Amino acid sequence: xxxxxxxxxxxxxxxxxCVQLARNDxxxxxxxxxxxxxILRVAPGGLAALLRRIQAERS
Numbered sequence: 001x002x003x004x005x006x007x008x009x010x011x012x013x014x015x016x017x018c019v020q021l022a023r024n025d026x027x028x029x030x031x032x033x034x035x036x037x038x039i040l041r042v043a044p045g046g047l048a049a050l051l052r053r054i055q056a057e058r059s
Contacts, residue, residue, distance in 0.1 A: 002022045002024050002029065003022055003023075004020040004021070004022045004031070005020060005021050005022060006018045006019070006020045006021075006033065007019070017033065017034065018032075018033045019031070019032055019033070020032075020033055020036075021047075027041050027042075027043075028041070028042045028043070028044055028047055029041055029042070030042055030047070
């Protein structure tokens with residue numbers, strides 16, 4: 001069973017508007033809480049680069 005993690009910054013009244021991240025069989029998987037059956041497999045390096053880019057653009 002996948003143990004999904006969500007950000008402490010999750011929005012919405014119940015915290016249901018968020019992106020969730022998990023590790024499954026040695027890979028990272030991502031999903032949106034409002035469409036939990038759509039799962040995207042991501043490479044750790046690619047996800048790290050995306051997060052750095054987002055963070056840089058917010059500064």
